[in-house]
Amino acid sequence: MLTQLYIKNYALFSEADIAIPEGLTILTGETGAGKSLLVGALGLIMGRRVDGSVLLLSDEKCIVEARFQKLSRSVKRIMGKFEDFDADDGEVIIRREIRPNGKSRAFINDTPVSLQMLKQVSSLLLDLHGQNENQMLLSADKQMDLVDAYAESSHLVDAFGIKMVRLDKISEELDSVRAQEEESSRQLEYFRFMVDELEKAELQAEEEEQLEQELNLLQNSEDVREALGMAVERLYQQDQAIFNQLGELLDPLKRVEGVDKSIAEEVSRLMEVQESVKESAFSFQNMLDTVGSDPERLAFLEERLSLYHGLKLKYNCQSGADLVGLLDSTVGKLDEFQSLEGRIGDLEQQRSKVLEELTIIGQQLEQARIQGKGNLEKLVTNLLSEVGFEKARFEVAIERNEHADGLLEIEGQRVKPISKGINKVYFLIQTNPGMPAGPLSQIASGGEVSRVMLAIKAALAEKSDFPVMIFDEIDTGISGEIANKVGNVMKKLSRRFQILSITHLPQIAAKGANHLQVKKRVVGDSTQSTVETLAHEERVKVLAEMLSGASPTESAMKNAAELMSS
The missing domain is CATH 3.40.50.300 (P-loop containing nucleotide triphosphate hydrolases)
Incomplete structure (x- = not known):
């Protein structure tokens, strides 16, 4: 208050x-x-x-x-x-x-x-x-609230409103997912072609680098064989090979290594060097056994690297590893597109379910309003006669909110749901017998x-x-x-x-x-x-003045007192 x-x-x-x-x-x-x-x-x-x-x-x-x-x-x-x-x-x-x-x-x-x-x-x-104002009563939205208060259907209005919020959320998400699908669908064929081409190429992240190394080796095989052969001979195979010279050097040192710890340490190091020389010679020999002139392998390497080069130019990639990453990301986009289709189907099912629930609640709400309006009309009509509209008749019009694009179909009608149900509710009043009932907004004066x-509020006093x-x-x-x-x-x-x-x-x-x-x-x-x-006495005097003027008579004072006690 x-x-x-x-x-x-x-x-x-x-x-x-x-x-x-x-x-x-x-x-x-x-x-x-x-x-x-x-x-x-x-x-x-x-x-x-x-x-x-x-x-x-x-x-x-x-x-x-x-x-x-x-x-x-x-x-x-x-x-x-x-x-x-x-x-x-x-x-x-x-x-x-x-x-x-x-x-x-x-x-x-x-x-x-x-x-x-x-x-x-x-x-x-x-x-x-x-x-001279546009009162709350003239608002169709408020008129609906008053009817729902009398029909005690506000819980259904709340339930309907919650479903409408859910519908709006689903519809918004559905529109967003459909937009994503539409954008993806425009590139879908290109993505599929790209994946098909890259998958057929059987690309590997490290392969291009390995192929280039092997190609370089084959292209320089004669020089490589000559260098490897010379290394093997001088390291191990010749009489004066480094391995043998180290052995001759180590023999007298081994005889005296027990004399001094420092000599022993250096001897150990030289023995390790000798062993490394031997291992290097064996490794070079193995390489020498594998390096040779192979025109068919050379042609394969050149063709394979040409494939990598062409794909890198086509898809603006810097390396074979980038091509493999592109393939993975594009496959992901195709999977995402498939998931969008599934998400759309799921959202459409959710939306259909909410529309079914809205239809049920909307009809329940409509029925509650129809059941309550009769008594409200009678009660308000009687009260209107008490406030100066002796021959007036009050009516509550309840109509379905039909619309060609309505989301709900009820009894063959397309109905557009709003936050408070499926109806339009408005008050009509007939002020004179024989005249049609009209909207309250046609009443001229604010009074x-x-x-x-x-x-209306007196009629709703117990329920509002x-x-x-x-x-x-x-x-x-x-x-x-x-x-x-x-x-x-x-x-x-x-x-x-x-x-x-x-x-x-x-x-x-x-x-x-x-x-x-x-x-x-x-x-x-x-x-x-x-x-x-x-105060009481002052009120009596003011009422008397309202009855008879600025200088009220004793009779007016008496009438004023009687009015206050009635």
Whole structure:
């Protein structure tokens, strides 16, 4: 509920700190005193745009602050989802500041927030019905919410919404995967040709380097054989071969190695050298046995290396190892394409399942709305007669949201699902017998729409959780007994919800549990407005003035007292 409203330097208000109690609070005052300015101040809390012209003193900033406490469980639950500010203690303070240059700032619990966030939060706390405004009731989306509240089908709406989020997620992923598949399919034939060509080549990462070494050896075989043969002879085969010379050198050294440890160490080293010479000679001999002139092998090597060279040029690779890597990556792309096809099939199955579930839940929701609308129509029609529409008839139209491209097929119809089901729901009203029922938006005055809203909310009082309701001149076009009935409906509704009502009618004003009066006075060279909370005696006098004028008679005072006690 709204417990306090603070206003500073706004329009005619220099400074006002207004405590607002529970129940029905009446707001009265003479014409031009500033009653509607209070509604305007609350409009700032709801995020309406404004400029510096609203400032009483043009060189000082304007502040409007509203304090909300005793939040309902549903509002607390929603508030808990906002990360922009902290509302853990169950209290919300909304503040709007307007600077002299016309720029504004918004705060929720002292945390700066955007205007969009302000509107989102304030809509949970305030329901403002101004006289010439486009009220919440005229929104088809809100009309659907009210029907669902009465039909107690909100759980189905939630279930449908969850499935719609799931459908959107699957559809988004499906579109992405299909786009990938489409892009891959354009290169698919090229990739397949590449893999076929590279696989037929039977490439190996180290082969090209090995082939080049072997080719170089064959191309220089005569020089290699001559060098190897000379090395084998001089290392091991000749009488004066290095191996034999080392043996002659080692014989006398071995006889004296026991004399000195250092000699023994050097002898050991020379023996190792002699053995290495022998091993090198044997290795060169083995090489010599394998090196020879082989024209067929030479032709094979040249042809094989030519294949590598051509493929490297064709696919812009630097080495045979790069070609092998290209083959592996392209095979991976082909496998990925196959997996995309499988993923598409899987997503299409998931999507079909969600569409089936949406169809089932959507029909259940539609049936719940149809079952609930009859009683709602009767109840609201009866209440309309109590708020001044004696011959009015209220109807709830429920239609399927048919569309040629609808995702759902229900009973041969293509239906487009929305976040809250498969239906369009809107209110119709017939104000005069014999005339066709028409949309509520065709009702001319804001006061009439406010009374229709009052009737609907009274019908839904036991099944809904409304924010603070503010009615600006709901009494437009009524008087006498009808005004008394409107007051009774508001009084009854205020037992569950907080209501602020601006009125000119004593019959409605008398129903309030509390009474605020806006007064205008001259301070120096300026006119300023103030707000006063009236005691019982003051209320009786104000009601009497509303009945008979500025100087109420004793009879008027008596009538006012009777109105308050009725």
